[in-house]
Amino acid sequence: MEGKGNVAIGAKIRGFFFPRLTRRFWIRLAVMALSAYLLFSQVCIPLRIRGISMEPTYQDGQFNFCWRFRYTFSKPKRGDVVVVRLAGKKIMLLKRVVALEGEEVEFCEGQLFVNGRQVEEPYVRYPCGWNLQPRRVEPGHVYLIGDNRSMPMEQHQFGQTPVNRIVGSPLW
Helix, strand or coil: CHHHHHHHHHHHHHHHHCCCCCHHHHHHHHHHHHHHHHHHHHHEEEEECCCCCCCCCCCCCCEEEEEHHHHCCCCCCCCCEEEEEEECCCEEEEEEEEECCCCEEEEECCEEEECCEECCCCCCCCCCCCCEEEEECCCCEEEEECCCCCCCHHHCCCEEEEHHHEEEEECC
């Protein structure tokens, strides 16, 4: 009796790895391929994080997904980490929203001030001595910056960006 059970299991394994190429198989394969394409090109875009501007929150070389529907019915809020389209779908930046439209943002001796009030940033672990004159965020824009402030200001990509360039947010 044991021999028949092993043969049945072996047939199932063989059937799984080497299915019969029926019409039903090809239809299922096409549906799965189309579903995977739509999921990973429109809903959950795979990301490889390159660079240290978001350390320690996100590490260089980490893998994540961009959840495209995060801002479908809402706008980004201060403190949100967002994925920003820089050029097409290939080049995107991962940054944190620090100020919203109409707000005034500045850095004084490394401290972030929004509307004249110091903002507590528990996600910033590396100190900096940045100084940036006050500037008002334009309508339809947000002010973005990375969490790693130990880099010189000149080597950091940050500033205002239109809200419509925000693609979504990292999944985790």
